[in-house]
Amino acid sequence: MKAFTDYLWFETKRKKEIVHITPQVRDLVSRSGIQEGFCLVSAMHITSSIFVNDLESGLHQDILDWLEKVAPENPNYHHHQTGEDNGDAHLKRILCGHQCMIPITRGELDLGPWEQVFYGEWDGTRRKRVIVKVLGT
């Protein structure tokens, strides 16, 4: 059994942004040399998400609008009594999920025809990290 671990760094220009990361994940899996296994992609900051969906800019706007509707910015979160202002971003991470597991088959990401991997930034403009860990043979 082999294990391979690396980290991706992000610093988005906007507070909320969806970043396509399939190419970086694919590159790391290729470098791992693992043919059969699982690749965990997990956001290490608690105001970010990882999710697998469509690479289509209109849908990305729909996702941003929807997250804002269901887990809106609001000055009155209890969390803000600590001096923070990002309560909504913590909830958006829960709503959208913070990690996914990608199956690796014959050395490739075993994704469906339209599945792509995304980093969701809900409180950006600062450096944040994502772990990519591959386990297998």
Place this chain on the structure above:
Amino acid sequence: MKAFTDYLWFETKRKKEIVHITPQVRDLVSRSGIQEGFCLVSAMHITSSIFVNDLESGLHQDILDWLEKVAPENPNYHHHQTGEDNGDAHLKRILCGHQCMIPITRGELDLGPWEQVFYGEWDGTRRKRVIVKVLGT
């Protein structure tokens, strides 16, 4: 370490439908011969979910009603400018989750007493695929 990969196909009669798949997953884990490990069950189409909850038809109706309330059908999604009409199904996949990992202990699915595995179809009446991948010893 052993790896076992197979795929389940679904073509639901209704647009939205919840399908109980624990028996199929259990059968594949049994065929894998793996005694200790993890079984990933992941929807490969971006308008479907996999989730673990109760096998109770009333609850399934509640889940369908709730998904429709929180991530409703709406002609005005930006995604629809591409000619699609399933923006809500992409959001329902995010809300309900698209994969789960089932622990395998002594060759069995190590689920709680009421846990069952479900395929959630949010844009059906066409052929769609789910990967089942088992890793372990």
Place this chain on the structure above:
Amino acid sequence: MKAFTDYLWFETKRKKEIVHITPQVRDLVSRSGIQEGFCLVSAMHITSSIFVNDLESGLHQDILDWLEKVAPENPNYHHHQTGEDNGDAHLKRILCGHQCMIPITRGELDLGPWEQVFYGEWDGTRRKRVIVKVLGT
């Protein structure tokens, strides 16, 4: 490859409660002796969650308020025709997620600086179980 399996038990005093479990998970990973791998933490009861977020009591109140807003208690759930009264708790499990996978690197939980692991109880005051399963080398 090694596998290690154990279970945590919870019986909360309140119906809804968020319990910090990083120390227990860390202890089990340490006892597993596994240096490189994945640790699955998964709620085995279908009205509970596992999630990774901030250890901050104000935020926890925000999470409880938000779950109640998005997946509210309601006497009219179809599920209640079976005699149950916890339909909301099943939906809260879906909304908040029921499991997470923690990467293990050099024998430690490879979490971000603020990431902590939580058990979310949405229908408590009775004994419930969480599986912790570690796979790796």
